[in-house]
Amino acid sequence: MRQRIRWFVLHGVIRGLASIGMRRGDPQARMIADPAVHADPFPFIEELRSTNRLVRTRVGYLTVDYELVHDVLRSDDFRVTELGANLPKPLRWVHQKTDSGLLHPLEPPPLLSVEPPEHTRYRKLVSSVFTSRAVATLRERLEETAKVLLDDLSDQSGAVDIVERYCSQLPVTVIGDILGVPDEDRQQILTFGEMGAPSLDVGLPWRQYLQVHRGIVGFNVWLAEHLESLRRNPGDDLMSQLIEAADEGGRLNNRELQATAGLVLAAGFETTVNLLGNGIKMLLDHPEQLAMVAARPELWPNAVEEILRLDSPVQMSARLALRDTDVAGTTVRPGELVVLYLAGANRDPAVFENPGRFDIERPNANKHLSFSSGRHFCLGAALARAEGEVGLRSFFDRYPQARLAGAGTRRDTRVLRGWSSLPIALGSDRAAVSS
Ligand code: HEM
Secondary structure, three states: OHHHHHHHHHHHHHHHHHHHHHHOOOHHHHHHHOHHHHHOHHHHHHHHHHHOOOEEOOOEEEEOOHHHHHHHHHOOOEEEOOOOOOOOHHHHHHHHHOOOOOOOOOOOOOHHHOOOOHHHHHHHHHHHHOOHHHHHOOHHHHHHHHHHHHHHOOOOOOOEEHHHHHHOHHHHHHHHHHOOOOHHHHHHHHHHHHHHHHHHOOOOOHHHHHHHHHHHHHHHHHHHHHHHHHHHOOOOOHHHHHHHHHHHHHOOOHHHHHHHHHHHHHHHHHOHHHHHHHHHHHHHHOHHHHHHHHHOHHHHHHHHHHHHHHOOOEOEEEEEEOOOEEEOOEEEOOOOEEEEEHHHHOOOOOOOOOOOOOOOOOOOHHHOOOOOOHHHOOOOHHHHHHHHHHHHHHHHHHOOOOEEOOOOEEOOOOOEOOEEEOEEEOOOOHHHHHO
């Protein structure tokens, strides 16, 4: 019953309002409820671009303008939002009353929903163990993991679902290694992650909300046990170091530690899977670009930036104004929400020439905002870039004749965008041919 009420307050009301708003053409309502926007957001993004730099909606604003998205992300006049933050007072009260204490990525204390001084404290701690040096040493392990996963596909005669067998496995194995997750638990946390992925979306139908809730409960229980077991038997993984650093002088309490560790773990595999799937699909759809990167492998890092730019695994974020703030000539009032369409900013013609074109040689591809900007800039960006590069290069080196064997299906998420399945006929295995 408690979950029903919570769903109604957080999603049901918004769903109802969104379906009315959609009929009236409200852009935010369309973003939440229009299946056509979900299937292909890009025509909608261009429609918004032709309307205004800052588009007014019934509950706030929306922007696809690169400069505005960038500036709001970096502004001290805005803060990150949290679940239920802009609900009307009575609904906020119900939301608080039905809180079961479960950790959710958009409810404090995870990094994504807090600001200084808490944000500085949590982020400093994670950065102290998640250094760029630590990430650089992972490259070799990344190559090995990709090879093992690709070896496993070599006796496959028909089409394989590359998302299930490769794109999802590589990130979870790597982040699992880093964070000391036992091999036998990986499949389980992938399942929790898959169930919980729509937790970043608003206006969920009841059944999907329930599935998200079950995923979050499962993940919470698993994580608490995992941290407890590492505390008893620390390993040489970064999670054990994080626990030690957090415990030292009580820098993070248990709930803060669990939230921080949980976000790094979940963000570590729920996003990169989309980068790999989107990348494989995009390169197979553009054989001339694939041929170019195969002939000139030094182009791989830029190809990954271009894939991130053109089909951003995280499509949007949002910020709440803290005070009256001028944005493109409009005064945004305290508490008003601005939805920042990262995927739209990435296709702004003022920054990217011929923005809809997939061009792995694009000189400024890495100016994309797919990893956000400012204080909340993605903490795993270096790892994600390495995973994208090694993951895609290893796949196409090994299976140069790979081709699509069906249409594939998109994930049922809006903030996150990627493939839930992508059937691929692998063709001949280069390792088998050369041996
Ligand atoms: C292609 C892969 C990835 C993409 C597109 C991505 C994207 C993002 C974005 C857009 C944000 C900021 C959201 C905002 O400003 O509201 C973010 C934050 C974050 N990401 Fe990533 N991410 C990726 C991979 C990773 C990986 C591999 C990890 C962990 C190892 C990670 C850990 C985090 C964390 C901890 C934050 C919160 C940072 C903060 O709030 O200070 N991400 N990511």
